[in-house]
Amino acid sequence: MCLLSVVLLGNKSCSSKALGDFVNLLKTSDKVELFAVDAFPTAAQEQTLDATYVADYKVLEFIPTDPVEATSLTLAAVEVKNFDLINVKNCPFMAKYALRFSKGKDRVTMVISSAPCGKARMIFASGAKERNLELTPENSLEAAIQKIVSKPLIK
Amino acid sequence: MRQQCLTRALTILAVLCFAAHLLPAQDLFEIKFTDKANVKYKGLLVIFNDSKMYMRVAYNAENMYKVVNVDYKSEHGKTDGSEYLVLLGSNPKFITAAGQYGYNPDHIIFLENQEKPYLTDNPDDTSKLLHADSFKALTKQEINDAYLREFYSSTESDYLALRKMFGMDLSTLKLKPNVNTNTNTAGTTMHLIIAANTNIGDIGMSCTRDQSSLTAEFKGIASSLGISYKQYLINGDNFTKAAVQNTLNGLYPGTNDIVIFVYRGHGFRWNDQQGAWPQLDMRSSPYTRIGDNTALDLDYVFKTIKGKGGRLNIVLGDCCNSTIDMPSPLTGSEFLAMQANNNYNDDKLRALFMNTKGNLLATAASPGEVSWANNANGGFFTVSFLQSLREEISYLRDDAADWRDLINNTVTGARRKSSTGVCSNCTLQNGIYHYDVTPKN
Incomplete structure (x- = not known):
């Protein structure tokens, strides 16, 4: 295996570029919002005025984040090691959280399906085709979200 | 840059497609390579599944035509974010006369951005790394009796089975x-x-x-x-x-x-x-x-x-x-x-x-x-x-x-x-x- 290491050391991975162009927006976003959302999206014609939707997912709860937490979410969202770019799980996407990254009028929403069916769905406000990503088993993105949602409330 | 990444990703898939952790069953591949002493080798890789395969390697040395059988198993993984596949060779056995020298089994390394694999018989010495001259999946049209006889003796069971498999044995041809x-x-x-x-x-x-x-x-x-x-x-x-x-x-x-x-x-x-x-x-x-x-x-x-x-x-x-x-x-x-x-x-x-x-x-x-x-x-x-x-x-x-x-x-x-x-x-x-x-x- 040491040969492989030597040989492969010359191969720099595409790093975050492998995830797509939206990574730049994520990295330079000036606003990151975290939501708990419904498991399935709601078609536009079925959405109601008394509810809030993020990328068609009904918001169940807005989860406030401080700047440090927002940074940890951003870093985890652009970390290529958190995503399996080759293999996919044959399980249904069940949304649990949504991360909305904004910079000016540009917005990208990353909808998260949690373990054991860890997946992410990138949805672009521009209307660009959505991107499906597979979360790795020990990814830091779900861990970062879990750390935020499990913190004790200060009253 | 994006195009490079895309090309790279497609190449990974292409490599994995024919050779990685989902290797096809019962398929034949040909690999040609040349060592530092300019000896040319031609290998016939026979894949049963991703954990069971062998390669017959034919070459000329010591004024003799030699064929050696090497068993293989695959290992797939990721290093520094890059995918790799290696076919690990073991248990070399001469089919022809062995001659004075033995044969160190080759390990075949597929890198994500290379169509042709690398080979080495010494994983600890990168100076022995060879780049294959060619690597391809064999089609039915390319396999005939003369081709098989480059790698098998006429009495070997796999030779007879491959003849049947590729329709060369008239006694097995049946009307349907x-x-x-x-x-x-x-x-x-x-x-x-x-x-x-x-x-x-x-x-x-x-x-x-x-x-x-x-x-x-x-x-x-x-x-x-x-x-x-x-x-x-x-x-x-x-x-x-x-x-x-x-x-x-x-x-x-x-x-x-x-x-x-x-x-x-x-x-x-x-x-x-x-x-x-x-x-x-x-x-x-x-x-x-x-x-x-x-x-x-x-x-x-x-x-x-x-x-x-x-x-x-x-x-x-x-x-x-x-x-x-x-x-x-x-x-x-x-x-x-x-x-x-x-x-x-x-x-x-x-x-x-x-x-x-x-x-x-x-x-x-x-x-x-x-x-x-x-x-x-x-x-x-x-x-x-x-x-x-x-x-x-x-x-x-x-x-x-x-x-x-x-x-x-x-x-x-x-x-x-x-x-x-x-x-x-x-x-x-x-x-x-x-x-x-x-x-x-």
């Missing part, structure tokens, strides 16, 4: 339909039902690939057996629970017919579910909510097909069996792209499909587990099934074809493909099955 006194193929129909979620964003491509592989394989098998073939595809926008139920309702197999149902899509289990078999997720859009009108119990499909009275019923579910955070509705009902080469051993095919009766139900994962797929190869379980099927009916196998061996090898193959040594990001999938197949009276 094959008239066999032990089996009556007249009036037998193979019904192939595939429900594949080809439209869904995350796994649609892998489902499409599996659908193509399965239809090509079973169509070829029916043709080889000289039996009728009917195919029912439930896919695209027609991928619904109603479409499966309508198909099953309209299925009337004869008492000597074979019914094969394969599901490729998402699967899950309710959080209060008791039974071991997964729910098939019959939604092709994420906007459709999971419910009684979209979920179909694989066991229900099996029991329905079993009740139709066909002679041999095979039901396979290549999907997850992991729990979702939903209870069952109260009203609920019960990884080198493979090409079908159609080089089947007719006797083994008959043993498997014509001389058996009963039922087989299998799924890709145990309760609580996910199953895996990738776009280049398809579902690990489906690919393992096709590999095992080809291995079971191969000319290169000496023992009798048997469904229990086949399904055992399928489960083992899918488990190996999902193991950390082969797929670093996967979790282990342990397929389960119910087997009730016996010899036909």
Whole structure:
């Protein structure tokens, strides 16, 4: 295996570029919002005025984040090691959280399906085709979200 | 830059496609390489499955023509974020006279951005690394007796098997339909039902690939057996629970017919579910909510097909069996792209499909587990099934074809493909099955 290491050391991975162009927006976003959302999206014609939707997912709860937490979410969202770019799980996407990254009028929403069916769905406000990503088993993105949602409330 | 990454990703897939952790069964590859002393080597790589393969290496040395057999196993993984595959050589044995010098087995290394692999006989010394002169999958047209004799002696069982496999042995050529006194193929129909979620964003491509592989394989098998073939595809926008139920309702197999149902899509289990078999997720859009009108119990499909009275019923579910955070509705009902080469051993095919009766139900994962797929190869379980099927009916196998061996090898193959040594990001999938197949009276 040491040969492989030597040989492969010359191969720099595409790093975050492998995830797509939206990574730049994520990295330079000036606003990151975290939501708990419904498991399935709601078609536009079925959405109601008394509810809030993020990328068609009904918001169940807005989860406030401080700047440090927002940074940890951003870093985890652009970390290529958190995503399996080759293999996919044959399980249904069940949304649990949504991360909305904004910079000016540009917005990208990353909808998260949690373990054991860890997946992410990138949805672009521009209307660009959505991107499906597979979360790795020990990814830091779900861990970062879990750390935020499990913190004790200060009253 | 993006184009470079895309090209790179496609190259990874292409390499993995023909050579990585989802190696095709029973395929032949040729590799040519030249060592530092300018000795030219020609290798014939014979792949049974991703853990069982060998290479015959032919070369001239010491004024002799030499052929050596090297056993191989594959290892796949990731280093510094890059995928790699290495075929590890071992146990070199000379087929011809050995001469004065031995042969250090070569390890074959596939890098993600190289079409041709590297070879080395010393993993600790990078100065010995060689870049292959060529590497290709062999087509039927390229394989003739003279070619095989470059690597085999005329009495070797694999030489004789390969001759039969590629139609060079006149005594094995038969007119089709094959008239066999032990089996009556007249009036037998193979019904192939595939429900594949080809439209869904995350796994649609892998489902499409599996659908193509399965239809090509079973169509070829029916043709080889000289039996009728009917195919029912439930896919695209027609991928619904109603479409499966309508198909099953309209299925009337004869008492000597074979019914094969394969599901490729998402699967899950309710959080209060008791039974071991997964729910098939019959939604092709994420906007459709999971419910009684979209979920179909694989066991229900099996029991329905079993009740139709066909002679041999095979039901396979290549999907997850992991729990979702939903209870069952109260009203609920019960990884080198493979090409079908159609080089089947007719006797083994008959043993498997014509001389058996009963039922087989299998799924890709145990309760609580996910199953895996990738776009280049398809579902690990489906690919393992096709590999095992080809291995079971191969000319290169000496023992009798048997469904229990086949399904055992399928489960083992899918488990190996999902193991950390082969797929670093996967979790282990342990397929389960119910087997009730016996010899036909």
